Amino acid sequence: MDTQQLALVFPGQGSQKVGMLAELGESFSIVKNTFAEASDALGYDMWDLVQNGEQAQLNLTETTQPVLLTASVAVWRLWGEQGGLRPSLLAGHSLGEFSALVCAGAIEFADAVRLVRSRGQYMQTAVPVGEGAMAAVLGLDDAQIVQICAEAAAGTGVVEAVNFNSPGQVVIAGQVAAVDKAIELLKAAGAKRAMPLPVSAPFHTSLMRPAGEKLALALADITVRQPSIPVVHNVHGKTESDPGAIKALLVEQIYSAVKWVDCVETMVSAGINTTIECGPGKVLSGLNKRINKSLNGLNIESPASLAAALDFIR
Template sequence: MGKLAFIFPGQGAQYVGMGKDIAAEYKSADAIYEEASEALGFDIKEMIFNGNDETLKITENTQPTIVTTSVACMQPLLEKGIKPDFVAGLSLGEYAAHVAAGTFSFKDAVALVRKRGKFMQEAVPVGVGAMSAIIGLDNEAVIESCKEASSLGVCAPANFNCPGQLAIAGDVAAVEKANEICKAKGAKRAMMLAVSAPFHCSLLKPAGEKLAEELDKVTVNDIKIPVVVNVTAESVTAKEQVKATLVDQVSNSVLWENCVKTMLEQGVDTFVEIGPGKVLSGFVKKINKDVRVLNVENLDSLNATLEELTR
Protein backbone atom coordinates (compact mmCIF):
# COMPACT_ATOMS: atom_id res chain seq x y z
CA MET A 1 0.00 0.00 0.00
CA GLY A 2 1.45 3.36 -1.04
CA LYS A 3 1.56 6.39 1.21
CA LEU A 4 -0.32 9.68 1.04
CA ALA A 5 1.08 13.21 1.30
CA PHE A 6 -0.81 16.47 1.73
CA ILE A 7 1.04 19.40 0.13
CA PHE A 8 0.17 23.08 0.53
CA PRO A 9 0.79 26.00 -1.88
CA GLY A 10 2.79 29.16 -1.31
CA GLN A 11 2.39 32.82 -2.10
CA GLY A 12 1.12 33.70 -5.57
CA ALA A 13 -1.67 31.10 -5.64
CA GLN A 14 -4.28 33.43 -4.15
CA TYR A 15 -7.47 34.57 -5.88
CA VAL A 16 -10.73 36.18 -4.77
CA GLY A 17 -13.35 33.61 -3.80
CA MET A 18 -10.93 30.77 -3.06
CA GLY A 19 -12.53 28.08 -0.91
CA LYS A 20 -15.92 29.80 -0.90
CA ASP A 21 -17.99 26.91 -2.25
CA ILE A 22 -16.34 24.40 0.11
CA ALA A 23 -17.08 26.69 3.07
CA ALA A 24 -20.71 26.96 1.94
CA GLU A 25 -21.00 23.17 1.89
CA TYR A 26 -18.92 22.17 4.94
CA LYS A 27 -19.40 23.79 8.36
CA SER A 28 -15.94 22.64 9.45
CA ALA A 29 -14.35 24.58 6.56
CA ASP A 30 -16.46 27.68 7.21
CA ALA A 31 -15.45 27.56 10.87
CA ILE A 32 -11.80 27.95 9.86
CA TYR A 33 -12.55 31.24 8.06
CA GLU A 34 -14.43 32.46 11.14
CA GLU A 35 -11.57 31.39 13.40
CA ALA A 36 -9.08 33.28 11.21
CA SER A 37 -11.14 36.48 11.42
CA GLU A 38 -11.28 36.13 15.20
CA ALA A 39 -7.52 35.50 15.48
CA LEU A 40 -6.61 38.46 13.26
CA GLY A 41 -9.17 40.96 14.51
CA PHE A 42 -10.69 41.74 11.10
CA ASP A 43 -13.03 40.02 8.64
CA ILE A 44 -10.55 38.01 6.56
CA LYS A 45 -13.42 35.83 5.33
CA GLU A 46 -14.94 38.87 3.61
CA MET A 47 -11.52 39.79 2.17
CA ILE A 48 -11.08 36.31 0.68
CA PHE A 49 -14.60 35.73 -0.60
CA ASN A 50 -15.59 39.21 -1.78
CA GLY A 51 -12.46 41.37 -1.77
CA ASN A 52 -10.22 42.37 -4.65
CA ASP A 53 -6.97 41.12 -6.18
CA GLU A 54 -4.95 44.18 -5.17
CA THR A 55 -5.78 43.73 -1.49
CA LEU A 56 -4.98 40.02 -1.65
CA LYS A 57 -1.61 40.77 -3.28
CA ILE A 58 -0.38 42.72 -0.25
CA THR A 59 2.02 40.23 1.35
CA GLU A 60 0.69 40.54 4.90
CA ASN A 61 -2.78 39.73 3.51
CA THR A 62 -1.66 37.09 1.01
CA GLN A 63 -0.01 34.90 3.59
CA PRO A 64 -2.91 34.51 6.07
CA THR A 65 -5.51 34.24 3.29
CA ILE A 66 -3.70 31.32 1.63
CA VAL A 67 -3.02 29.48 4.89
CA THR A 68 -6.64 29.97 5.97
CA THR A 69 -7.98 28.64 2.66
CA SER A 70 -5.59 25.68 2.66
CA VAL A 71 -6.55 24.65 6.20
CA ALA A 72 -10.25 25.16 5.42
CA CYS A 73 -10.05 23.03 2.25
CA MET A 74 -8.40 20.24 4.25
CA GLN A 75 -11.30 19.92 6.73
CA PRO A 76 -13.63 17.81 4.52
CA LEU A 77 -10.80 15.28 3.96
CA LEU A 78 -10.21 15.01 7.70
CA GLU A 79 -13.97 14.67 8.27
CA LYS A 80 -13.98 11.67 5.94
CA GLY A 81 -11.13 10.09 7.90
CA ILE A 82 -8.47 10.73 5.26
CA LYS A 83 -5.15 11.36 7.00
CA PRO A 84 -1.75 11.81 5.35
CA ASP A 85 1.48 9.95 6.09
CA PHE A 86 3.55 13.07 5.30
CA VAL A 87 2.88 16.78 4.93
CA ALA A 88 4.86 19.55 3.24
CA GLY A 89 4.30 23.03 1.90
CA LEU A 90 6.06 25.41 -0.46
CA SER A 91 7.47 28.29 1.60
CA LEU A 92 4.36 29.81 3.22
CA GLY A 93 2.61 26.45 2.71
CA GLU A 94 4.87 24.93 5.34
CA TYR A 95 2.74 26.67 7.99
CA ALA A 96 -0.42 24.94 6.74
CA ALA A 97 1.58 21.69 6.81
CA HIS A 98 2.46 22.32 10.46
CA VAL A 99 -1.21 22.93 11.28
CA ALA A 100 -2.04 19.61 9.59
CA ALA A 101 0.69 17.94 11.67
CA GLY A 102 -0.62 19.46 14.90
CA THR A 103 2.58 21.47 15.47
CA PHE A 104 0.73 24.78 15.83
CA SER A 105 -2.86 25.65 16.55
CA PHE A 106 -4.48 27.19 13.48
CA LYS A 107 -5.04 30.48 15.34
CA ASP A 108 -1.34 30.76 16.17
CA ALA A 109 -0.30 29.86 12.62
CA VAL A 110 -2.56 32.39 10.91
CA ALA A 111 -1.44 35.18 13.25
CA LEU A 112 2.21 34.20 12.68
CA VAL A 113 2.01 34.31 8.89
CA ARG A 114 0.38 37.73 8.89
CA LYS A 115 3.38 39.00 10.87
CA ARG A 116 5.74 36.99 8.66
CA GLY A 117 4.32 38.72 5.58
CA LYS A 118 4.72 42.13 7.20
CA PHE A 119 8.32 41.41 8.25
CA MET A 120 9.25 40.09 4.81
CA GLN A 121 7.85 43.17 3.11
CA GLU A 122 9.57 45.56 5.53
CA ALA A 123 12.98 43.86 5.23
CA VAL A 124 13.73 45.22 1.75
CA PRO A 125 12.35 48.53 0.42
CA VAL A 126 10.17 48.13 -2.68
CA GLY A 127 12.30 48.42 -5.82
CA VAL A 128 15.56 47.32 -4.18
CA GLY A 129 15.09 43.56 -4.52
CA ALA A 130 13.81 41.34 -7.31
CA MET A 131 13.08 37.75 -8.25
CA SER A 132 13.28 35.96 -11.56
CA ALA A 133 12.17 32.60 -12.93
CA ILE A 134 14.74 30.60 -14.86
CA ILE A 135 13.31 27.93 -17.18
CA GLY A 136 15.20 25.22 -19.03
CA LEU A 137 18.59 25.33 -17.32
CA ASP A 138 20.05 22.79 -14.90
CA ASN A 139 20.55 23.67 -11.23
CA GLU A 140 24.34 23.90 -11.37
CA ALA A 141 24.29 26.34 -14.28
CA VAL A 142 21.83 28.59 -12.43
CA ILE A 143 23.88 28.46 -9.21
CA GLU A 144 27.00 29.38 -11.21
CA SER A 145 25.18 32.24 -12.96
CA CYS A 146 24.11 33.67 -9.59
CA LYS A 147 27.72 33.53 -8.36
CA GLU A 148 28.93 35.34 -11.50
CA ALA A 149 26.29 38.06 -11.04
CA SER A 150 26.90 38.54 -7.31
CA SER A 151 29.59 41.18 -7.91
CA LEU A 152 26.62 43.51 -8.45
CA GLY A 153 24.90 42.56 -5.19
CA VAL A 154 23.11 39.64 -3.56
CA CYS A 155 21.96 36.97 -6.02
CA ALA A 156 21.08 33.39 -5.12
CA PRO A 157 18.70 30.56 -6.00
CA ALA A 158 15.47 31.05 -4.04
CA ASN A 159 13.30 28.10 -5.12
CA PHE A 160 14.35 24.76 -6.58
CA ASN A 161 10.87 23.92 -7.85
CA CYS A 162 11.31 21.02 -10.26
CA PRO A 163 13.80 19.95 -12.96
CA GLY A 164 14.56 22.91 -15.21
CA GLN A 165 12.57 25.44 -13.18
CA LEU A 166 14.18 27.64 -10.52
CA ALA A 167 13.56 31.06 -9.07
CA ILE A 168 16.40 33.38 -8.10
CA ALA A 169 16.35 36.40 -5.79
CA GLY A 170 18.50 39.32 -4.71
CA ASP A 171 19.36 42.92 -5.56
CA VAL A 172 17.74 44.14 -8.79
CA ALA A 173 20.97 44.73 -10.74
CA ALA A 174 22.42 41.34 -9.76
CA VAL A 175 19.23 39.45 -10.67
CA GLU A 176 19.02 41.22 -14.04
CA LYS A 177 22.66 40.31 -14.71
CA ALA A 178 22.01 36.69 -13.72
CA ASN A 179 19.13 36.61 -16.21
CA GLU A 180 21.51 37.64 -18.99
CA ILE A 181 24.10 35.05 -17.95
CA CYS A 182 21.46 32.30 -17.73
CA LYS A 183 20.19 33.14 -21.22
CA ALA A 184 23.76 33.02 -22.55
CA LYS A 185 24.12 29.56 -20.95
CA GLY A 186 21.03 28.34 -22.82
CA ALA A 187 18.04 29.04 -20.55
CA LYS A 188 14.77 28.92 -22.48
CA ARG A 189 13.41 31.79 -20.42
CA ALA A 190 14.69 34.13 -17.72
CA MET A 191 11.93 36.50 -16.66
CA MET A 192 11.47 38.92 -13.81
CA LEU A 193 8.61 38.05 -11.46
CA ALA A 194 5.94 40.46 -10.26
CA VAL A 195 6.72 40.10 -6.55
CA SER A 196 7.01 42.70 -3.83
CA ALA A 197 10.23 41.42 -2.21
CA PRO A 198 13.22 39.15 -2.93
CA PHE A 199 12.03 36.12 -0.98
CA HIS A 200 14.33 33.34 0.26
CA CYS A 201 17.66 35.10 -0.01
CA SER A 202 20.01 36.70 2.53
CA LEU A 203 18.38 40.13 2.12
CA LEU A 204 15.48 38.73 4.14
CA LYS A 205 17.56 37.87 7.25
CA PRO A 206 16.12 40.82 9.24
CA ALA A 207 12.64 39.35 8.67
CA GLY A 208 13.81 36.00 10.01
CA GLU A 209 15.16 37.66 13.16
CA LYS A 210 11.81 39.35 13.84
CA LEU A 211 9.96 36.11 13.08
CA ALA A 212 12.16 34.28 15.62
CA GLU A 213 10.91 36.63 18.34
CA GLU A 214 7.28 35.90 17.42
CA LEU A 215 7.90 32.15 17.25
CA ASP A 216 9.26 32.27 20.80
CA LYS A 217 5.83 33.42 22.00
CA VAL A 218 3.99 30.51 20.36
CA THR A 219 3.37 27.04 21.76
CA VAL A 220 4.91 24.29 19.63
CA ASN A 221 3.15 20.95 20.09
CA ASP A 222 4.38 17.42 19.43
CA ILE A 223 4.39 16.70 15.70
CA LYS A 224 1.85 14.00 14.82
CA ILE A 225 2.72 13.67 11.12
CA PRO A 226 6.27 14.05 9.70
CA VAL A 227 6.74 17.48 8.06
CA VAL A 228 9.21 17.55 5.16
CA VAL A 229 10.75 21.00 5.49
CA ASN A 230 11.99 23.40 2.82
CA VAL A 231 15.43 24.22 4.18
CA THR A 232 16.75 20.65 4.46
CA ALA A 233 14.22 18.59 2.46
CA GLU A 234 14.18 16.20 5.41
CA SER A 235 11.36 15.01 7.67
CA VAL A 236 11.06 16.86 10.94
CA THR A 237 9.38 14.93 13.75
CA ALA A 238 10.89 16.65 16.81
CA LYS A 239 9.20 19.86 17.87
CA GLU A 240 12.56 21.28 19.01
CA GLN A 241 13.60 21.60 15.35
CA VAL A 242 10.59 23.56 14.17
CA LYS A 243 11.43 27.16 15.07
CA ALA A 244 14.93 27.07 13.59
CA THR A 245 13.73 25.62 10.29
CA LEU A 246 11.00 28.25 9.94
CA VAL A 247 13.41 31.10 10.72
CA ASP A 248 16.05 29.77 8.31
CA GLN A 249 13.42 29.27 5.62
CA VAL A 250 12.83 33.03 5.28
CA SER A 251 16.34 33.74 3.96
CA ASN A 252 17.37 30.36 2.49
CA SER A 253 16.52 28.44 -0.67
CA VAL A 254 13.30 26.40 -0.80
CA LEU A 255 14.36 22.87 -1.79
CA TRP A 256 10.96 21.82 -3.10
CA GLU A 257 12.19 19.33 -5.69
CA ASN A 258 14.17 17.51 -3.00
CA CYS A 259 11.21 17.64 -0.59
CA VAL A 260 9.12 15.74 -3.14
CA LYS A 261 11.97 13.27 -3.74
CA THR A 262 12.23 12.66 0.02
CA MET A 263 8.53 11.77 0.16
CA LEU A 264 8.85 9.53 -2.91
CA GLU A 265 11.77 7.71 -1.25
CA GLN A 266 9.57 7.17 1.82
CA GLY A 267 6.95 5.42 -0.31
CA VAL A 268 4.53 8.25 -1.09
CA ASP A 269 2.67 7.52 -4.33
CA THR A 270 -0.29 9.90 -3.92
CA PHE A 271 0.03 13.66 -3.45
CA VAL A 272 -2.97 15.87 -2.69
CA GLU A 273 -2.40 19.60 -3.18
CA ILE A 274 -4.74 21.41 -0.79
CA GLY A 275 -5.52 25.10 -1.24
CA PRO A 276 -5.65 27.54 -4.14
CA GLY A 277 -4.18 26.64 -7.54
CA LYS A 278 -2.42 23.60 -8.97
CA VAL A 279 1.17 24.85 -9.17
CA LEU A 280 2.57 22.17 -6.87
CA SER A 281 0.67 19.46 -8.75
CA GLY A 282 2.54 20.51 -11.89
CA PHE A 283 5.89 20.45 -10.09
CA VAL A 284 5.26 16.96 -8.69
CA LYS A 285 4.35 15.63 -12.13
CA LYS A 286 7.59 17.04 -13.57
CA ILE A 287 9.57 15.39 -10.77
CA ASN A 288 7.84 12.00 -11.18
CA LYS A 289 5.23 11.49 -13.87
CA ASP A 290 4.11 8.10 -12.49
CA VAL A 291 2.66 9.23 -9.14
CA ARG A 292 -0.99 10.06 -8.54
CA VAL A 293 -1.55 13.79 -8.05
CA LEU A 294 -4.90 15.16 -6.86
CA ASN A 295 -5.99 18.58 -5.62
CA VAL A 296 -8.61 20.23 -3.45
CA GLU A 297 -9.43 23.90 -4.05
CA ASN A 298 -13.18 23.89 -4.79
CA LEU A 299 -16.14 21.54 -4.55
CA ASP A 300 -15.52 19.89 -7.92
CA SER A 301 -11.90 19.06 -7.18
CA LEU A 302 -12.81 18.03 -3.60
CA ASN A 303 -15.46 15.59 -4.82
CA ALA A 304 -13.15 14.14 -7.47
CA THR A 305 -10.39 13.67 -4.88
CA LEU A 306 -12.74 12.09 -2.34
CA GLU A 307 -13.93 9.67 -5.01
CA GLU A 308 -10.33 8.71 -5.82
CA LEU A 309 -9.24 8.30 -2.21
CA THR A 310 -12.28 6.38 -0.94
CA ARG A 311 -12.45 3.77 -3.69
Protein backbone atom coordinates in the same frame (compact mmCIF):
# COMPACT_ATOMS: atom_id res chain seq x y z
CA MET B 1 -5.33 2.88 -1.03
CA ASP B 2 -2.77 2.45 1.75
CA THR B 3 -2.26 5.46 4.05
CA GLN B 4 1.52 5.05 3.53
CA GLN B 5 1.08 6.03 -0.12
CA LEU B 6 -0.63 9.39 0.50
CA ALA B 7 0.84 12.82 1.25
CA LEU B 8 -1.04 16.12 1.51
CA VAL B 9 0.74 19.25 0.31
CA PHE B 10 0.03 22.94 0.87
CA PRO B 11 0.64 25.82 -1.58
CA GLY B 12 2.65 28.97 -1.03
CA GLN B 13 2.30 32.55 -2.18
CA GLY B 14 1.05 33.02 -5.73
CA SER B 15 -1.94 30.68 -5.44
CA GLN B 16 -4.25 33.29 -3.89
CA LYS B 17 -7.13 34.69 -5.94
CA VAL B 18 -10.33 36.59 -5.29
CA GLY B 19 -13.23 34.15 -5.01
CA MET B 20 -11.11 31.16 -4.05
CA LEU B 21 -12.95 28.31 -2.29
CA ALA B 22 -16.28 30.10 -2.90
CA GLU B 23 -18.17 26.91 -3.85
CA LEU B 24 -16.66 24.92 -1.01
CA GLY B 25 -17.64 27.67 1.43
CA GLU B 26 -21.24 27.61 0.22
CA SER B 27 -21.41 23.82 0.39
CA PHE B 28 -19.57 23.05 3.64
CA SER B 29 -19.90 25.14 6.81
CA ILE B 30 -16.50 23.98 8.12
CA VAL B 31 -14.83 26.13 5.46
CA LYS B 32 -16.49 29.40 6.46
CA ASN B 33 -16.12 28.48 10.14
CA THR B 34 -12.37 28.12 9.67
CA PHE B 35 -12.23 31.56 8.04
CA ALA B 36 -14.29 32.93 10.94
CA GLU B 37 -11.70 31.60 13.39
CA ALA B 38 -8.94 33.31 11.46
CA SER B 39 -10.98 36.52 11.32
CA ASP B 40 -11.30 36.48 15.10
CA ALA B 41 -7.52 36.09 15.41
CA LEU B 42 -6.75 38.99 13.06
CA GLY B 43 -9.67 41.34 13.67
CA TYR B 44 -11.08 41.60 10.15
CA ASP B 45 -13.53 39.59 8.03
CA MET B 46 -11.20 37.37 6.05
CA TRP B 47 -13.90 35.52 4.11
CA ASP B 48 -15.35 38.83 2.88
CA LEU B 49 -11.88 39.99 1.84
CA VAL B 50 -11.22 36.75 -0.07
CA GLN B 51 -14.60 36.77 -1.84
CA ASN B 52 -15.20 40.48 -2.41
CA GLY B 53 -11.86 42.25 -1.96
CA GLU B 54 -9.36 43.52 -4.50
CA GLN B 55 -6.70 41.22 -5.92
CA ALA B 56 -4.08 43.87 -5.13
CA GLN B 57 -4.93 43.66 -1.44
CA LEU B 58 -4.84 39.85 -1.49
CA ASN B 59 -1.38 40.09 -3.06
CA LEU B 60 0.05 42.11 -0.16
CA THR B 61 2.37 39.66 1.56
CA GLU B 62 0.99 40.30 5.04
CA THR B 63 -2.51 39.50 3.71
CA THR B 64 -1.55 36.66 1.36
CA GLN B 65 0.12 34.58 4.04
CA PRO B 66 -2.76 34.32 6.56
CA VAL B 67 -5.32 33.99 3.75
CA LEU B 68 -3.56 31.02 2.12
CA LEU B 69 -2.84 29.36 5.45
CA THR B 70 -6.53 29.63 6.37
CA ALA B 71 -7.65 28.27 2.99
CA SER B 72 -5.33 25.28 3.35
CA VAL B 73 -6.41 24.51 6.92
CA ALA B 74 -10.07 24.80 5.88
CA VAL B 75 -9.54 22.21 3.12
CA TRP B 76 -7.60 19.94 5.49
CA ARG B 77 -10.44 20.05 8.02
CA LEU B 78 -12.99 19.40 5.30
CA TRP B 79 -10.95 16.43 4.05
CA GLY B 80 -11.05 14.90 7.53
CA GLU B 81 -14.73 15.67 8.03
CA GLN B 82 -15.59 13.94 4.73
CA GLY B 83 -13.72 10.78 5.69
CA GLY B 84 -10.57 11.46 3.70
CA LEU B 85 -7.66 9.12 4.32
CA ARG B 86 -5.13 10.30 6.90
CA PRO B 87 -1.83 10.87 5.05
CA SER B 88 1.52 9.52 6.18
CA LEU B 89 3.40 12.74 5.30
CA LEU B 90 2.69 16.46 4.93
CA ALA B 91 4.69 19.18 3.17
CA GLY B 92 4.19 22.77 2.10
CA HIS B 93 5.99 25.19 -0.21
CA SER B 94 7.44 28.12 1.77
CA LEU B 95 4.39 29.58 3.59
CA GLY B 96 2.71 26.20 3.02
CA GLU B 97 5.09 24.64 5.55
CA PHE B 98 3.26 26.58 8.27
CA SER B 99 -0.06 25.20 6.96
CA ALA B 100 1.40 21.69 7.14
CA LEU B 101 2.54 22.20 10.74
CA VAL B 102 -0.92 23.44 11.78
CA CYS B 103 -2.54 20.40 10.15
CA ALA B 104 -0.02 18.14 11.89
CA GLY B 105 -1.04 19.61 15.25
CA ALA B 106 2.38 21.20 15.83
CA ILE B 107 1.13 24.82 15.94
CA GLU B 108 -2.27 26.12 17.06
CA PHE B 109 -4.25 27.58 14.16
CA ALA B 110 -4.84 31.03 15.72
CA ASP B 111 -1.16 31.30 16.68
CA ALA B 112 -0.12 30.40 13.13
CA VAL B 113 -2.50 32.91 11.52
CA ARG B 114 -1.05 35.74 13.61
CA LEU B 115 2.49 34.45 13.11
CA VAL B 116 2.33 34.35 9.31
CA ARG B 117 0.78 37.82 9.15
CA SER B 118 3.82 39.03 11.09
CA ARG B 119 6.09 36.91 8.88
CA GLY B 120 4.67 38.68 5.85
CA GLN B 121 5.30 42.07 7.44
CA TYR B 122 8.85 41.11 8.38
CA MET B 123 9.59 39.84 4.87
CA GLN B 124 8.14 42.94 3.22
CA THR B 125 10.07 45.39 5.41
CA ALA B 126 13.42 43.52 5.29
CA VAL B 127 14.08 45.04 1.85
CA PRO B 128 12.48 48.37 0.81
CA VAL B 129 9.89 48.10 -1.98
CA GLY B 130 11.55 48.50 -5.37
CA GLU B 131 14.98 47.28 -4.24
CA GLY B 132 14.34 43.54 -4.53
CA ALA B 133 13.28 41.29 -7.40
CA MET B 134 12.63 37.64 -8.28
CA ALA B 135 12.70 35.82 -11.60
CA ALA B 136 11.78 32.36 -12.87
CA VAL B 137 14.38 30.51 -14.92
CA LEU B 138 13.47 27.64 -17.24
CA GLY B 139 15.69 25.23 -19.13
CA LEU B 140 19.04 25.24 -17.31
CA ASP B 141 20.32 22.83 -14.70
CA ASP B 142 20.56 23.84 -11.04
CA ALA B 143 24.36 23.97 -10.83
CA GLN B 144 24.56 26.22 -13.89
CA ILE B 145 22.06 28.66 -12.39
CA VAL B 146 23.88 28.76 -9.04
CA GLN B 147 27.17 29.43 -10.84
CA ILE B 148 25.69 32.21 -13.02
CA CYS B 149 24.11 33.87 -9.97
CA ALA B 150 27.54 33.93 -8.33
CA GLU B 151 29.00 35.58 -11.44
CA ALA B 152 26.17 38.13 -11.63
CA ALA B 153 26.51 38.97 -7.94
CA ALA B 154 30.16 39.99 -8.29
CA GLY B 155 30.11 43.78 -8.23
CA THR B 156 26.32 44.17 -8.59
CA GLY B 157 24.86 42.90 -5.29
CA VAL B 158 22.96 39.88 -4.00
CA VAL B 159 21.33 37.36 -6.36
CA GLU B 160 20.73 33.75 -5.35
CA ALA B 161 18.83 30.65 -6.46
CA VAL B 162 15.96 30.48 -3.98
CA ASN B 163 13.34 27.96 -5.18
CA PHE B 164 14.34 24.62 -6.65
CA ASN B 165 10.81 23.88 -7.85
CA SER B 166 11.33 21.08 -10.38
CA PRO B 167 14.06 19.96 -12.77
CA GLY B 168 14.62 22.85 -15.16
CA GLN B 169 12.54 25.31 -13.12
CA VAL B 170 14.37 27.47 -10.60
CA VAL B 171 13.52 30.87 -9.13
CA ILE B 172 16.26 33.41 -8.44
CA ALA B 173 15.99 36.50 -6.24
CA GLY B 174 18.01 39.40 -4.89
CA GLN B 175 18.72 43.06 -5.49
CA VAL B 176 17.27 44.49 -8.72
CA ALA B 177 20.55 45.22 -10.54
CA ALA B 178 21.98 41.80 -9.68
CA VAL B 179 18.81 39.98 -10.77
CA ASP B 180 18.78 41.94 -14.05
CA LYS B 181 22.44 41.00 -14.65
CA ALA B 182 21.70 37.34 -13.86
CA ILE B 183 18.75 37.31 -16.30
CA GLU B 184 21.05 38.65 -19.02
CA LEU B 185 23.71 35.99 -18.31
CA LEU B 186 21.17 33.17 -18.00
CA LYS B 187 19.63 34.00 -21.38
CA ALA B 188 23.12 34.10 -22.90
CA ALA B 189 23.78 30.66 -21.40
CA GLY B 190 20.73 29.24 -23.16
CA ALA B 191 17.89 29.53 -20.67
CA LYS B 192 14.54 28.96 -22.41
CA ARG B 193 13.06 31.72 -20.28
CA ALA B 194 14.29 34.05 -17.56
CA MET B 195 11.40 36.28 -16.61
CA PRO B 196 10.81 38.68 -13.71
CA LEU B 197 8.02 37.71 -11.28
CA PRO B 198 5.40 40.14 -9.94
CA VAL B 199 6.52 40.02 -6.30
CA SER B 200 7.40 42.77 -3.89
CA ALA B 201 10.46 41.38 -2.10
CA PRO B 202 13.39 38.97 -2.70
CA PHE B 203 12.04 36.06 -0.67
CA HIS B 204 14.30 33.27 0.61
CA THR B 205 17.54 35.20 0.02
CA SER B 206 20.18 36.15 2.57
CA LEU B 207 18.61 39.65 2.42
CA MET B 208 15.77 38.16 4.51
CA ARG B 209 18.00 37.54 7.57
CA PRO B 210 16.55 40.56 9.44
CA ALA B 211 13.09 39.02 8.91
CA GLY B 212 14.41 35.75 10.28
CA GLU B 213 15.64 37.45 13.44
CA LYS B 214 12.21 39.00 14.01
CA LEU B 215 10.46 35.70 13.30
CA ALA B 216 12.69 33.98 15.87
CA LEU B 217 11.52 36.47 18.52
CA ALA B 218 7.87 35.93 17.57
CA LEU B 219 8.31 32.14 17.65
CA ALA B 220 9.79 32.33 21.14
CA ASP B 221 6.30 33.14 22.46
CA ILE B 222 4.58 30.31 20.55
CA THR B 223 4.21 26.70 21.60
CA VAL B 224 5.37 24.19 18.99
CA ARG B 225 4.62 20.51 19.61
CA GLN B 226 5.87 17.33 18.01
CA PRO B 227 3.85 16.85 14.78
CA SER B 228 1.30 14.03 14.82
CA ILE B 229 2.07 13.48 11.12
CA PRO B 230 5.67 14.03 9.95
CA VAL B 231 6.25 17.24 7.96
CA VAL B 232 8.95 17.41 5.26
CA HIS B 233 10.81 20.72 5.63
CA ASN B 234 11.92 23.04 2.82
CA VAL B 235 15.39 23.78 4.19
CA HIS B 236 16.75 20.22 3.92
CA GLY B 237 13.97 18.04 2.49
CA LYS B 238 13.70 15.92 5.64
CA THR B 239 11.27 15.46 8.52
CA GLU B 240 11.86 16.76 12.04
CA SER B 241 10.12 15.81 15.27
CA ASP B 242 11.85 18.06 17.85
CA PRO B 243 9.86 21.27 18.51
CA GLY B 244 13.00 23.36 19.09
CA ALA B 245 14.51 22.17 15.84
CA ILE B 246 11.24 22.91 14.01
CA LYS B 247 11.33 26.51 15.27
CA ALA B 248 14.94 26.83 14.06
CA LEU B 249 13.98 25.45 10.62
CA LEU B 250 11.10 27.95 10.28
CA VAL B 251 13.53 30.80 10.97
CA GLU B 252 16.17 29.42 8.60
CA GLN B 253 13.55 28.85 5.90
CA ILE B 254 12.86 32.58 5.55
CA TYR B 255 16.38 33.28 4.24
CA SER B 256 17.18 29.87 2.69
CA ALA B 257 16.28 28.24 -0.62
CA VAL B 258 13.09 26.18 -0.85
CA LYS B 259 14.31 22.70 -1.85
CA TRP B 260 10.99 21.45 -3.18
CA VAL B 261 12.59 18.84 -5.44
CA ASP B 262 14.26 17.32 -2.36
CA CYS B 263 10.97 17.40 -0.44
CA VAL B 264 9.15 15.48 -3.18
CA GLU B 265 11.98 12.98 -3.62
CA THR B 266 11.88 12.31 0.13
CA MET B 267 8.15 11.62 -0.08
CA VAL B 268 8.57 9.27 -3.05
CA SER B 269 11.39 7.43 -1.26
CA ALA B 270 9.03 6.94 1.70
CA GLY B 271 6.52 5.17 -0.56
CA ILE B 272 4.25 8.08 -1.50
CA ASN B 273 2.56 7.64 -4.89
CA THR B 274 -0.24 10.22 -4.53
CA THR B 275 -0.20 13.86 -3.39
CA ILE B 276 -3.29 15.95 -2.75
CA GLU B 277 -2.88 19.73 -2.84
CA CYS B 278 -5.05 21.45 -0.22
CA GLY B 279 -6.05 24.94 -1.26
CA PRO B 280 -6.42 27.09 -4.37
CA GLY B 281 -4.64 26.21 -7.58
CA LYS B 282 -2.62 23.27 -8.87
CA VAL B 283 0.90 24.69 -8.77
CA LEU B 284 2.39 21.97 -6.57
CA SER B 285 0.53 19.18 -8.39
CA GLY B 286 2.20 20.31 -11.62
CA LEU B 287 5.66 20.60 -10.04
CA ASN B 288 5.35 17.21 -8.34
CA LYS B 289 4.52 15.52 -11.63
CA ARG B 290 7.55 17.11 -13.27
CA ILE B 291 9.78 15.94 -10.41
CA ASN B 292 8.46 12.36 -10.56
CA LYS B 293 6.19 11.28 -13.40
CA SER B 294 4.90 8.29 -11.42
CA LEU B 295 3.15 10.52 -8.86
CA ASN B 296 -0.61 10.95 -8.96
CA GLY B 297 -1.39 14.61 -8.30
CA LEU B 298 -4.83 15.76 -7.15
CA ASN B 299 -5.99 19.03 -5.68
CA ILE B 300 -8.96 20.20 -3.63
CA GLU B 301 -10.41 23.66 -4.20
CA SER B 302 -14.04 22.93 -5.18
CA PRO B 303 -16.81 20.39 -4.42
CA ALA B 304 -16.01 18.58 -7.69
CA SER B 305 -12.28 18.28 -6.97
CA LEU B 306 -13.06 17.16 -3.39
CA ALA B 307 -15.34 14.40 -4.71
CA ALA B 308 -12.68 13.34 -7.22
CA ALA B 309 -10.00 13.13 -4.51
CA LEU B 310 -12.27 11.16 -2.16
CA ASP B 311 -13.17 8.75 -4.96
CA PHE B 312 -9.53 8.29 -5.90
CA ILE B 313 -8.35 7.18 -2.45
CA ARG B 314 -11.25 4.78 -1.81
